[in-house]
Every structure is written in C-alpha cells, then in structure tokens.
Amino acid sequence: xxxxxxxxxxxxxxxxxxxxxxxxxxxxxxxxxxxxxxxxxxxxxxxxxxxxxxxxxxxxxxxxxxxxxxxxxxxxxxxxxxxxxxxxxxxxxxxxxxxxxxxxxxxxxxxxxxxxxxxxxxxxxxxxxxxxxxxxxxxxxxxxxxxxxxxxxxxxxxxxxxxxxxxxxxxxxxxxxxxxxxxxxxxxxxxxxxxxxxxxxxxxxxxxxxxxxxxxxxxxxxxxxxxxxxxxxxxxxxxxxxxxxxxxxxxxxxxxxxxxxxxxxxxxxxxxxxxxxxxxxxxxxxxxxxxxxxxxxxxxxxxxxxxxxxxxxxxxxxxxxxxxxxxxxxxxxxxxxxxxxxxxxxxxxxxxxxxxxxxxxxxxxxxxxxxxxxxxxxxxxxxxxxxxxxxxxxxxxxxxxxxxxxxxxxxxxxxxxxxxxxxxxxxxxxxxxxxxxxxxxxxxxxxxxxxxxxxxxxxxxxxxxxxxxxxxxxxxxxxxxxxxxxxxxxxxxxxxxxxxxxxxxxxxxxxxxxxxxxxxxxxxxxxxxxxxxxxxxxxxxxxxxxxxxxxxxxxxxxxxxxxxxxxxxxxxxxxxxxxxxxxxxxxxxxxxxxxxxx
Numbered sequence: 001x002x003x004x005x006x007x008x009x010x011x012x013x014x015x016x017x018x019x020x021x022x023x024x025x026x027x028x029x030x031x032x033x034x035x036x037x038x039x040x041x042x043x044x045x046x047x048x049x050x051x052x053x054x055x056x057x058x059x060x061x062x063x064x065x066x067x068x069x070x071x072x073x074x075x076x077x078x079x080x081x082x083x084x085x086x087x088x089x090x091x092x093x094x095x096x097x098x099x100x101x102x103x104x105x106x107x108x109x110x111x112x113x114x115x116x117x118x119x120x121x122x123x124x125x126x127x128x129x130x131x132x133x134x135x136x137x138x139x140x141x142x143x144x145x146x147x148x149x150x151x152x153x154x155x156x157x158x159x160x161x162x163x164x165x166x167x168x169x170x171x172x173x174x175x176x177x178x179x180x181x182x183x184x185x186x187x188x189x190x191x192x193x194x195x196x197x198x199x200x201x202x203x204x205x206x207x208x209x210x211x212x213x214x215x216x217x218x219x220x221x222x223x224x225x226x227x228x229x230x231x232x233x234x235x236x237x238x239x240x241x242x243x244x245x246x247x248x249x250x251x252x253x254x255x256x257x258x259x260x261x262x263x264x265x266x267x268x269x270x271x272x273x274x275x276x277x278x279x280x281x282x283x284x285x286x287x288x289x290x291x292x293x294x295x296x297x298x299x300x301x302x303x304x305x306x307x308x309x310x311x312x313x314x315x316x317x318x319x320x321x322x323x324x325x326x327x328x329x330x331x332x333x334x335x336x337x338x339x340x341x342x343x344x345x346x347x348x349x350x351x352x353x354x355x356x357x358x359x360x361x362x363x364x365x366x367x368x369x370x371x372x373x374x375x376x377x378x379x380x381x382x383x384x385x386x387x388x389x390x391x392x393x394x395x396x397x398x399x400x401x402x403x404x405x406x407x408x409x410x411x412x413x414x415x416x417x418x419x420x421x422x423x424x425x426x427x428x429x430x431x432x433x434x435x436x437x438x439x440x441x442x443x444x445x446x447x448x449x450x451x452x453x454x455x456x457x458x459x460x461x462x463x464x465x466x467x468x469x470x471x472x473x474x475x476x477x478x479x480x481x482x483x484x485x486x487x488x489x490x491x492x493x494x495x496x497x498x499x500x501x502x503x504x505x506x507x508x509x510x511x512x513x514x515x516x517x518x519x520x521x522x523x524x525x526x527x528x529x530x531x532x533x534x535x536x537x538x539x540x541x542x543x544x545x546x547x548x549x550x551x552x553x554x555x556x557x558x559x560x561x562x563x564x565x566x567x568x569x570x571x572x573x574x575x576x577x578x579x580x581x582x583x584x585x586x587x588x589x590x591x592x593x594x595x596x597x598x
Contacts, residue, residue, distance in 0.1 A: 038116055044123055045069055072122035076115070079130070079137045080106055086220040089206065090157075090199075091143055092192045094185035097164040099157075099197065108190075109140055142222035143191035144184040147254035148176065149245045150323070151229060154196040179268050180225060189222060195250075208342050215305065215334020218257035226255065226263045233265050235273055237284055241292035249322035249331040255289075256303040257334060294319070305337040307359045311367035311393055318389040326351040328386050338362065352386060353378025357435045364432030366502045367393070369442075370555060372574055374481075380569040381440045381557070381597050394555040394575045399548070407548045408541070411584055416547075417540045419586040424543035426592040430505060439566070440597040442502060445550075445589055447473050447578075449497035449558075451488040463573060468558065470499045472588025474581050478558055479574045485560075496561040499578055500595065501554050508546060551583030559595065566596040 048066060051059055067075070084102060093100050093108065100108065109115050118136050154173035165181055168174045177194060184192040195214075200206040218224055231239040240263065245251055255261060260278045263271035263285065271285065279285045280301050289300055295316055313335055322328045326344055329351035333339065338358045343351070353376050359368050369381050373388035383389070399407075411420065430443040451469040455477070465479045466486070476499075487493035556578040559567040580588055 035113070035117075040120055041069065041116060041123075044120065048123075067123045069119070069123060072119050075122055075130075076118060076133060076137070077106075079133045080109065080141070083134070083137050083141050086216055087141060087143060088193045088198060088217050089209070090193075092165060092181055092194070092198065094181045094190055094192050097166040097181065098162075099160050099165075100191075105141070105191070109137075112140075114140055141191065142189055143193055143217075144180075144187075144189045145218050145221045145224040145254070145258065146180050146192070146194040146227065147218075147224055147245070147251055148194075148227040149229060149248055149251070150196070157197050157200050160197045176227065176229070180227065183225060183264070183268060184223075187223070193217065193221075211330050211342050212333060212339045215253050215257045215337075218254055218334075219259070221258050221260075223260045223262060224254065224258035226251075226261060227266075227268075228263060228271065229266050231265045231271065233267050233269055233273075237272060237288050239265075240271060240285065240288050246289075246292050247319070247321060249317070249320040249328050252293075252316060252320055253331060253334045256299065257305075259302075303335075305335055307336050307338065307363035308365070309367065310336065310359045310363060310365060311370055311389070314368065314371075314386065314389040315392070318386050320386075328352065329355040336362075349376045349378050349384050352376065353382050353438075356382050357438070360433055360440075361435055364434075364504070364506075366433055366442075366504045369433075369502060369557075370394070372572055375569055375571040379435075379438055379440055379597065380571070381442065383571075391575070394553075394577060396552045396554060399552070404545060404548055407551070407583070408544045411544050411547060413584075416584055416586055417544065419590065420543035420547045421540055423586055423590050423592070424508070424546055426590070427503060427546070428505060428508060430503060430592060430594065432505065433502070441594050442500070442597050443505075443592075443594045444500040444503050444557075446591045446593055446595070447471055447499040447501075447588070448591075449499060452484065452486050452497065453488060454486050468499065470578075472580055472585065473499060474579050476556075476576065476578050478570075478572050478576055480570070480572050482571075484570060498559045498561070498567070498595075499576075500557045500559050501550075501578070502557060503592070507549075508542075547583060547586055547589070550589055551580055553577050553579040559597070562598065564598075566598050568598050 048068060051062065051066075054060065084105070090099055090101050091105060092098070093104075098104075114136065118133065122133060150173075152172045155168070155177055160168070160177075165174075165178055168178070170178060173196060177197065180194060181192050199210050226245065228240065228243045228245055230245075231243050240246065259280070261280050262277075263274075263279050265271055271279065274282055274285065276282060286297065286300050289295065290297060293300075293316060313332070317328070317332055317335075320328070320331075322331060324344065325348035326342075326346060328348060330342055332355060336355070336359055338355065340354055340358055356368050357379075360366075370393045371383045371388035372391050374384040376382040376384045411417070427445075431441075433443060434441050447470040449468060449470045451467075453467045453469075455465045455467050463479055463481050464483055465477055466484065468476050468478055470476075485493060485495065554577070556576045558570040558572070558576060560570055561567050582588070
C-alpha cells in the first residue's frame with residue numbers, strides 16, 4: 001500500500017516536470033523498496049539520462065555520485081570473471097538439473113533478482129566497495145564437488161547434455177548423481193560438479209585443463225561431499241577406513257584440497273550421523289583418516305600443495321590404485337602443484353617419471369630419489385612403481401649436542417681441520433640435482449667399489465645378497481632380485497662401480513643468520529687455512545660439525561658405469577645403508593662430483 005502511494009507521488013512529480021530527475025528518483029526508490037528491481041533499474045536509467053542533460057551545475061555534480069548501468073555492469077562482470085577463473089568449466093544447476101557451461105552460468109546470474117539488486121546498489125554507490133560486489137558474486141557462484149568411487153555405469157557428459165538430471169531414469173550412477181545434486185541444493189548451493197559428467201573426455205584440450213586444474217577446483221569449492229557407497233548407516237566408527245574410496249588414487253587429492261568436507265554413507269546420511277558443518281573438524285573422523293592413510297593431522301586438515309618434502313606425499317600415494325595406469329601420476333599433479341602435459345597411452349613408468357622429474361626440477365630435493373624396488377625405464381634413479389615409496393625412508397641416528405661436541409673435539413688436528421674446510425667448500429658450491437632430457441645430473445660424494453661378492457643365502461632363488469666393499473666405507477650388504485656382476489682384487493673388472501651418497505646442499509649445517517639470498521662465495525667462506533694462518537676453531541666449527549654428520553650411516557646408491565661414461569643405478573629391495581670407516585679420515589669423503597645417470 002505504501003509502495004503504491006509512493007509511486008503515485010512519484011508519477012505526479014514526473015508529470016509536472018518530465019525532464020527532471022527528481023520524479024524518477026522517487027519512482028526508483030519506491031520500486032526498489034518493493035523489490036521490483038527490473039522496473040527500478042528502468043527508472044534509474046531515466047533518472048541518469050535526465051541528470052546528464054541538465055545545465056544545472058549542482059545536478060551535474062550530484063550525477064558524479066552514480067555509475068551508469070554499463071559501468072556498473074562492467075564492474076560486476078569483472079568480479080564474475082575473476083571468480084570463475086578458479087571454477088570448473090561446467091557445473092550442474094541443482095535448481096534446474098541442467099548442465100551449464102560458463103556462458104550459461106553467467107546468464108543465470110545476470111537474469112536473477114540477486115544480480116538486479118547488486119546492479120542497483122552498484123549504480124547508486126559509485127564508491128561501493130569492490131569487496132561487497134565480490135562477496136555477492138562469490139556467494140552466488142559457490143559450488144559443491146563430489147568425491148566418490150566410480151562404479152558400474154556412470155552418466156557421462158553426452159548422457160546429460162541438454163537433459164534434466166532429475167528426470168533421467170534412476171539407474172546405477174544416475175541415482176548417485178541425482179542424490180548428490182539434491183543434497184547440494186538442500187544445503188543452499190546452486191552449483192555442483194561431478195567428474196563423471198562434467199568433463200568432456202573426448203576433448204583432449206578439455207581433459208588436459210581439467211586434470212591440471214581439478215585440485216584447484218576442489219580447493220576453491222564451498223564444500224566437497226565424499227560419498228561412501230560401501231558404508232552402511234552406523235554410529236560406530238571404523239567403516240570409513242575400510243571403504244574402497246580410501247584406496248583410490250584420485251580421492252587423495254579430492255580430500256586434501258578442500259577446506260570443508262562432509263562424508264556421506266550409502267543412504268546419503270552423514271557419516272556417524274555427524275551433522276556438523278565440516279567433518280575436517282571432527283576429531284573422531286580425522287583420527288580414523290589418519291590411522292587409515294598414514295597422514296598426519298595437519299596435512300589432513302590444512303594441506304598445503306607443493307614439491308617441498310615430496311617423499312612423504314609419495315608415501316601416501318604409494319598405497320593408492322587407479323584404473324588407468326597413467327593416472328597414478330596424473331592424480332598427484334595438484335598435490336605437488338605441478339602442471340605438465342597429460343599423455344594417455346604413455347604408460348605408467350613414463351608418466352610417473354615425468355612427474356618425479358618435475359618434482360626434482362622444482363624442489364632441488366633428493367627425497368623423491370629415496371625408494372626401494374625396481375628402477376624405471378625412464379631413469380634408473382626413479383622407481384618403476386609408486387609402491388616403491390611404501391617403505392619409510394632411512395632415518396640416520398640422531399646425535400645429541402653433547403655427542404656432536406665430543407666428536408668435533410676429536411677432529412681438531414690441523415690437517416683434519418684443513419681438509420674439513422675444503423670439503424665444506426666443495427659441498428657448498430655444488431649445484432642442486434637436476435634433470436636434462438631424461439638424464440639425472442646427481443651431485444654426490446662417491447666411493448669407489450673394490451669388490452662385489454655374492455653371499456650364499458637360504459632363499460637365493462628369490463633374491464640375491466651381495467657383500468660390497470668400497471674405499472673408505474665399511475663393508476655393506478645389498479639385497480636384490482637381480483643377479484649382478486661379481487669381482488674382487490683377485491678377479492678385477494673393467495667396469496667401474498660406485499657407492500654414492502646423494503647430496504643436497506641444503507643439508508649443510510648452516511648458521512641461522514645465513515639466508516638463501518647470499519652468494520655462493522659468501523656462504524662458502526669458512527676460513528680455509530693458508531700457510532701463514534693460525535687455527536681459529538670457531539671459524540672451522542661448521543665444517544667439523546659437517547664431518548661428524550657425514551660420519552653417520554647414510555642411505556646410498558650403488559651405481560654402475562656404462563660404456564658411454566654415464567652411470568645407472570642398481571636398484572635394491574632394501575635400503576642400502578653405508579658408513580665411512582673412519583670419520584677422522586676426511587680425505588676418504590672428498591670425491592665430490594656430479595654424475596650423469598641414465
């Protein structure tokens with residue numbers, strides 16, 4: 001009633017002076033209050049037109065407070081495109097049941113009441129904060145992701161295009177899709193995504209982009225629903241750990257990426273009847289996840305993608321399987337935040353090799369080289385299977401500060417100090433490991449093998465155990481399924497074998513005040529002794545501490561030189577653990593070089 005009266009008053013003002021902006025301003029205000037936004041926008045347009053065509057300086061100054069409709073539309077459209085940069089290319093409209101591409105998603109918004117209200121607010125307030133516009137856009141374009149295990153006949157893109165999902169025959173995977181969309185809609189989300197039907201798997205470009213961006217989509221989602229089809233309703237924990245979902249390769253990233261996750265049982269009720277807003281905040285469910293996956297709590301709740309410390313994430317992945325063999329590598333792109341081409345048909349070893357090559361290239365770390373099992377055809381320093389990372393990496397025994405100080409004190413002869421400083425400088429100046437055309441350039445400390453002798457064991461038909469002697473090292477054992485060359489001083493061989501300690505310069509015991517921006521020269525200046533120098537124990541403390549660390553057991557590689565002068569790694573079924581014979585004999589550790597490994 002009040003709106004009608006206000007409209008009548010506005011109409012009287014307009015009739016008195018059609019060229020005045022005031023009548024249309026009153027009309028706009030009345031229509032806006034009545035939430036008749038499309039009519040209010042028309043009144044606002046006429047108001048601005050009249051203000052633009054007046055000679056009154058005060059009105060012209062007042063006009064500057066407002067944005068034109070086209071300016072407001074551009075501002076909102078900019079926010080929309082920014083939001084959709086991290087959004088899937090296609091989304092299911094949970095209201096209509098239709099699959100929408102980007103254009104259809106934008107059209108749905110720009111024809112909505114929410115858009116008209118935002119457009120009016122933007123036109124009326126020139127200085128309306130962009131944060132408000134972005135917030136409205138973000139809330140509208142919130143989407144929900146589905147994480148599940150593929151089973152039987154799943155609806156694909158061509159099965160639902162231009163069809164209403166809710167009207168499809170409720171068979172097999174269609175029921176799951178319908179239930180997912182309904183669950184998302186019931187929670188107030190308009191948009192939803194499923195990997196079954198929202199990807200054009202026949203379009204290579206679409207597939208490439210999807211695999212490289214999918215982790216980001218899960219991470220940017222408002223919610224990820226995990227559907228456990230093999231978990232019946234129960235109030236007792238333990239079923240999640242036994243679900244096949246937890247064994248699949250793709251689901252590891254689908255869980256780690258999002259900030260908000262809800263687990264649903266096979267009847268689409270919350271797991272353990274936990275009706276909280278985020279199961280990542282459930283101590284019971286997260287403990288079950290930790291026990292089942294081996295992941296630690298911080299990673300489960302707030303995982304940060306990247307190549308740093310890759311070995312732990314590779315261990316998580318080693319317990320997963322995928323239907324397509326290349327997917328065991330492709331499913332990890334997001335976890336390591338790498339973007340490389342997807343080449344289905346290249347086979348598992350090459351796909352995994354390219355991923356590990358990129359991890360080493362970006363991180364400069366050697367942790368991805370720490371595995372046991374069979375070597376890859378891609379490069380002998382990489383594993384043929386992701387399962388090679390199941391075994392935990394070797395952790396050398398830790399020394400207390402008192403033990404370190406005692407050992408350092410035992411090394412204080414002038415010759416040892418001089419050699420320690422030289423070794424420290426060599427190690428500090430060596431470059432990071434890197435790949436070039438499938439060949440690994442590996443910095444290491446090398447020890448020449450002098451003897452490889454086959455030992456007789458009870459289970460020699462299954463595997464072979466060799467005793468290996470190397471200059472400067474204690475004797476060590478290597479167990480492998482493969483039979484290798486044997487030699488000794490009495491029966492020498494022309495082929496060179498090395499025990500290599502892979503080197504990462506970041507392992508140096510650097511002082512806290514040294515940062516990565518310092519030059520190599522700055523970092524390597526530890527007071528190497530000249531002929532006329534006197535011993536300064538403090539300046540040589542770091543090199544001596546490093547010698548102590550190098551004297552501890554370490555995980556080693558056995559390398560065999562090829563005719564091309566490069567090397568190949570001889571894989572072992574167990575960690576190869578080596579140790580120098582005499583820590584004080586620094587000269588035995590000074591063969592620092594970068595080897596090219598095929």
